[in-house]
Amino acid sequence: VIDIFTSSEHSYSIEIGSEMLSSWSDLVRKKLKTDTIFILIDENVWQYHKQTLGPWFESLATVHTIHIVPSGERSKSLKELSSIYDFLLGNGVKRSSTILVIGGGVLGDVGGFAAASTLRGVSFIQIPTTLLAMVDSSVGGKTGINHSTGKNLIGAFYQPDGVFVDTHFLTTLPHKEWLSGMGEVIKYAAIKKPDLFDRVFTLLADGVNPSSTEWIPIITECVSIKAEIVRADEFELGIRAYLNFGHTFAHAMEAAMDYKELLHGEAVFMGMIAATHLSNSFGANLDVNRLVRFKKYLDPVWPAPCMDFDKLVNLMGNDKKNTTEGITFVILDSWGNPRKQTVTSRDVILKALSSAVDDIT
Numbered sequence: 001v002i003d004i005f006t007s008s009e010h011s012y013s014i015e016i017g018s019e020m021l022s023s024w025s026d027l028v029r030k031k032l033k034t035d036t037i038f039i040l041i042d043e044n045v046w047q048y049h050k051q052t053l054g055p056w057f058e059s060l061a062t063v064h065t066i067h068i069v070p071s072g073e074r075s076k077s078l079k080e081l082s083s084i085y086d087f088l089l090g091n092g093v094k095r096s097s098t099i100l101v102i103g104g105g106v107l108g109d110v111g112g113f114a115a116a117s118t119l120r121g122v123s124f125i126q127i128p129t130t131l132l133a134m135v136d137s138s139v140g141g142k143t144g145i146n147h148s149t150g151k152n153l154i155g156a157f158y159q160p161d162g163v164f165v166d167t168h169f170l171t172t173l174p175h176k177e178w179l180s181g182m183g184e185v186i187k188y189a190a191i192k193k194p195d196l197f198d199r200v201f202t203l204l205a206d207g208v209n210p211s212s213t214e215w216i217p218i219i220t221e222c223v224s225i226k227a228e229i230v231r232a233d234e235f236e237l238g239i240r241a242y243l244n245f246g247h248t249f250a251h252a253m254e255a256a257m258d259y260k261e262l263l264h265g266e267a268v269f270m271g272m273i274a275a276t277h278l279s280n281s282f283g284a285n286l287d288v289n290r291l292v293r294f295k296k297y298l299d300p301v302w303p304a305p306c307m308d309f310d311k312l313v314n315l316m317g318n319d320k321k322n323t324t325e326g327i328t329f330v331i332l333d334s335w336g337n338p339r340k341q342t343v344t345s346r347d348v349i350l351k352a353l354s355s356a357v358d359d360i361t
């Protein structure tokens with residue numbers, strides 16, 4: 001159990017375990033203010049887990065209504081948000097209601113934003129079902145959707161009332177999605193805990209099963225790092241931005257792909273390699289191989305549309321962290337020591353991109 005106390009004095013705990021959902025029923029029930037729950041669930045998660053989830057929902061509350069959200073990044077859209085509003089308001093959601101958001105980062109982001117904005121805020125509980133959502137997106141209250149001009153440009157900081165991480169969900173997660181989540185796991189090694197590099201690499205090399213409890217200490221460590229950062233900087237006025245290491249490159253790549261085919265964690269992994277080269281241009285002396293060696297297991301592919309570097313740099317111009325002087329990146333002075341750097345020279349960014357492509361291909 002990891003506790004979060006944010007600066008807005010909203011506190012909640014993150015429970016982590018394997019095959020634990022039914023034993024968490026009492027904890028979930030204690031968080032409900034009424035006997036009605038609204039469930040937003042990813043379509044694949046519902047498909048695979050309805051036999052156990054259906055009876056579990058019944059045990060939690062007298063009334064529960066379910067809205068199934070289509071899988072994929074394209075659900076982080078005004079269109080899907082609008083259909084979630086129709087579901088919640090059409091079924092009489094009240095401020096005292098609770099929304100259960102069950103799925104990966106996409107569902108967490110769009111569902112969390114629906115919770116934040118419906119009736120100016122309905123409480124919600126996150127039940128992440130992908131590795132990425134478990135170690136990163138379900139914790140910390142960043143919610144939102146994409147816009148055609150860029151990723152995550154519409155949203156709100158809105159903390160959940162609880163997060164329940166049951167690694168049993170990983171038994172059905174496609175392997176490629178699990179590897180994508182590994183991109184964010186490795187990010188914690190880069191920005192905060194370099195010893196995670198070897199621990200994660202060893203488990204991957206040993207072929208440890210994604211749902212094995214051997215991964216739980218790694219997941220817990222990632223969540224602890226995220227919790228510590230969110231506690232210190234809930235609204236990303238300072239150090240929280242460090243969680244975006246590699247993301248300025250990654251978000252541009254995802255936008256260039258129109259949010260199709262390229263997975264978020266996969267883009268983050270390649271983005272971190274580019275950001276490591278960029279860090280070296282600013283005086284760091286990082287051995288990029290500490291990241292690149294993971295490509296053997298993560299199997300990233302630099303997509304053809306992302307070879308248009310000029311387009312990528314133009315897309316980076318829409319990033320939220322930017323200042324009027326240039327594009328702001330998170331770089332490292334050494335492993336575990338990130339900082340923000342505004343870059344004015346286009347050539348330095350192009351060089352980092354081209355070195356990353358050389359490493360990946």
Ligand SMILES: NC(=O)c1ccc[n+]([C@@H]2O[C@H](COP(=O)([O-])OP(=O)(O)OC[C@H]3O[C@@H](n4cnc5c(N)ncnc54)[C@H](O)[C@@H]3O)[C@@H](O)[C@H]2O)c1
Nearest residue numbers: 044071072104105106129130132133137142169172173264
């Ligand atoms: N809010 C944050 O702090 C934050 C942090 C990192 C990433 N994100 C966002 O997270 C999103 C990516 O999240 P993601 O990688 O979890 O992708 P996702 O939510 O799209 O899930 C990936 C795929 O796995 C399927 N799936 C989910 N759980 C499953 C399960 N247990 N079994 C079988 N299939 C399952 C989904 O249907 C989907 O097809 C991006 O939009 C990214 O911007 C947000």
